[in-house]
Amino acid sequence: MNLGNVDIIEAVMDNLPVGVFVKDASDDFRFVVWNKKQEEITQMSAATALGKTDEQLFSKEAAELFRSIDEDVLNSGKLKKIPQESIRTKAGKRYLRTLKLPMNDPTTGRILLVGISEDITESVETQKELERLSERFNATSRELQETQNQLFQAEKLDSIGRLAAGVAHEVKNPLAMLLLGVDYLDGGIAEDDPNIPVILKQMREGVTRADSIVRGLVDFSSQSAIERKKTRIRDVFNSTLLLVKHELVRANVKLRLGIADGLPSVYLDVPKFEQVLINLILNAIQASGEQKKKEITITAQTERLKNVDPDEGARTLRTFRENDLVVVVRIQDNGTGIDPDNIDKIFDPFFTTKATGEGTGLGLSITRKIIELHDGKLQLKNRTDEVTGTIAEITLPTRLGNTANIKSPKSKTEDSD
Amino acid sequence: MPKKILLVDDEAGFTQLLKMNLERSGSYQVRIENDSLKAVETAREFGPDVIILDVVMPGMDGGDVQAALADHPMLRSTPVIMLTALVESSELPSDSVAQAGENIVLPKPVDINLLTRAIEEAIV
Ligand SMILES: Nc1ncnc2c1ncn2[C@@H]1O[C@H](COP(=O)(O)OP(=O)(O)OP(=O)(O)O)[C@@H](O)[C@H]1O
Ligand SMILES: [Mg+2]
Numbered sequence: 136m137n138l139g140n141v142d143i144i145e146a147v148m149d150n151l152p153v154g155v156f157v158k159d160a161s162d163d164f165r166f167v168v169w170n171k172k173q174e175e176i177t178q179m180s181a182a183t184a185l186g187k188t189d190e191q192l193f194s195k196e197a198a199e200l201f202r203s204i205d206e207d208v209l210n211s212g213k214l215k216k217i218p219q220e221s222i223r224t225k226a227g228k229r230y231l232r233t234l235k236l237p238m239n240d241p242t243t244g245r246i247l248l249v250g251i252s253e254d255i256t257e258s259v260e261t262q263k264e265l266e267r268l269s270e271r272f273n274a275t276s277r278e279l280q281e282t283q284n285q286l287f288q289a290e291k292l293d294s295i296g297r298l299a300a301g302v303a304h305e306v307k308n309p310l311a312m313l314l315l316g317v318d319y320l321d322g323g324i325a326e327d328d329p330n331i332p333v334i335l336k337q338m339r340e341g342v343t344r345a346d347s348i349v350r351g352l353v354d355f356s357s358q359s360a361i362e363r364k365k366t367r368i369r370d371v372f373n374s375t376l377l378l379v380k381h382e383l384v385r386a387n388v389k390l391r392l393g394i395a396d397g398l399p400s401v402y403l404d405v406p407k408f409e410q411v412l413i414n415l416i417l418n419a420i421q422a423s424g425e426q427k428k429k430e431i432t433i434t435a436q437t438e439r440l441k442n443v444d445p446d447e448g449a450r451t452l453r454t455f456r457e458n459d460l461v462v463v464v465r466i467q468d469n470g471t472g473i474d475p476d477n478i479d480k481i482f483d484p485f486f487t488t489k490a491t492g493e494g495t496g497l498g499l500s501i502t503r504k505i506i507e508l509h510d511g512k513l514q515l516k517n518r519t520d521e522v523t524g525t526i527a528e529i530t531l532p533t534r535l536g537n538t539a540n541i542k543s544p545k546s547k548t549e550d551s552d
Numbered sequence: 553m554p555k556k557i558l559l560v561d562d563e564a565g566f567t568q569l570l571k572m573n574l575e576r577s578g579s580y581q582v583r584i585e586n587d588s589l590k591a592v593e594t595a596r597e598f599g600p601d602v603i604i605l606d607v608v609m610p611g612m613d614g615g616d617v618q619a620a621l622a623d624h625p626m627l628r629s630t631p632v633i634m635l636t637a638l639v640e641s642s643e644l645p646s647d648s649v650a651q652a653g654e655n656i657v658l659p660k661p662v663d664i665n666l667l668t669r670a671i672e673e674a675i676v
Contacts, residue, residue, distance in 0.1 A: 308637055310661045314662070314663070315664065
């Protein structure tokens with residue numbers, strides 16, 4: 136080997152973009168090679184490092200770790216990759232990806248350990264920053280979710296307030312039946328009185344009715360994150376109508392219900408979907424105002440989607456596709472209709488045309504949000520037939536989208552249709 | 553002769569039980585009308601001594617029915633007892649039975665003795 140070659144080797148070493156070091160295993164693993172890049176990575180000059188051991192240069196723990204890896208490499212006689220290790224330097228913590236291999240020096244017979252280190256500090260830090268960001272993002276989105284739930288709940292409590300008088304009224308009728316039953320029985324019972332079975336039947340019915348109304352209200356007011364279960368549309372209508380029945384009667388609104396037979400089950404969060412229906416029905420009642428023959432028609436049927444606007448549903452997680460089988464619920468009133476000037480604003484939070492105290496303007500924005508959480512779509516349009524009024528149209532998917540909030544049914548029998 | 557009572561309330565179960573209670577003593581003959589829109593027609597045909605009206609009903613509410621009755625020469629003077637399940641206690645007169653005459657309002661659930669007393673006072 137002539138001098139010229141040594142020069143070349145040194146020049147190459149010092150120009151390599153990776154740190155190179157060599158330890159002499161026959162001499163307590165003292166460093167015998169320490170290239171330029173290695174100086175830069177470790178912030179230690181060759182003059183400092185050469186002739187020293189890991190223990191003299193690095194922390195005790197780091198040195199012990201390096202030594203155990205070195206011995207491992209020598210014992211196995213094989214190259215070893217260390218995907219990530221860290222050292223402390225004057226310029227702070229550095230992350231390295233290192234390769235170690237054993238070598239015999241044929242001229243001297245020494246056993247050498249060759250190391251090649253790449254400085255990956257920047258990419259590790261970027262990665263860490265990304266992790267931090269994504270954690271913060273998750274925390275924020277959890278907070279948002281929480282806030283959203285609270286908002287849903289607040290709006291729900293608002294409608295409960297509105298429904299309370301009606302619900303109380305609906306409970307009082309069954310109670311009135313019970314009291315009359317008790318009064319009758321209290322008057323003494325003749326054994327052959329044909330009224331007795333009738334009275335007992337009515338009393339039992341009264342208890343059942345009061346119970347289902349109260350229970351409906353309790354279920355409705357329960358607060359929970361959105362949780363969807365396989366549900367029959369008809370069941371949700373039944374429980375909802377119990378809660379709004381009194382509002383309909385009081386406003387003298389006739390309700391026509393047309394739920395198609397054999398509708399496929401849909402995945403619903405029942406209390407939240409009740410909230411949707413209650414909001415839309417209350418809106419319809421409120422819009423009916425002075426109309427003479429107030430009438431609300433609610434229908435539910437399956438349809439195949441036609442002419443799907445590719446942009447439509449972009450607001451939702453999942454885009455509806457042409458020819459999708461969907462369940463469409465329509466709530467149609469013969470009220471005032473929506474002023475064309477307002478049609479773009481009705482979904483804005485706090486937009487209301489109602490007197491203070493009568494409307495907060497949150498109904499539709501929350502209703503739409505809940506429907507979107509069901510991968511569905513809500514539209515309001517004015518009727519185009521000869522009658523004025525509005526149609527609220529809910530489109531629900533019959534197959535599952537990419538939503539995580541599905542609760543699997545507890546038992547098989549529960550969802551048999 | 554038993555006194556004739558017309559019961560106008562959309563709650564079929566309630567009217568059925570009330571009829572049984574009232575007819576039990578033998579002093580009343582009760583007719584039920586569950587459709588408030590037919591209340592006036594039924595009243596004309598039946599000629600009740602007293603009419604018991606529910607306040608909240610689909611179609612015509614108690615107030616509407618009362619107004620329609622007042623339009624009728626034959627029914628104008630028939631005493632009316634209103635029953636209401638409306639919660640606000642302010643809607644009820646403090647001493648409900650005592651003040652006979654124009655507008656007797658009783659709460660629902662109604663105590664049968666209270667109602668009977670109200671009927672008796674209304675008929676006099
Ligand atoms: N069925 C309907 N017919 C006519 N206008 C409607 C109908 N539904 C909603 N609107 C209009 O949209 C507005 C916003 O409705 P939204 O339900 O968001 O709020 P609100 O009903 O005014 O108040 P809240 O629902 O908080 O009580 C209403 O004020 C009304 O002008
Ligand atoms: Mg509303």
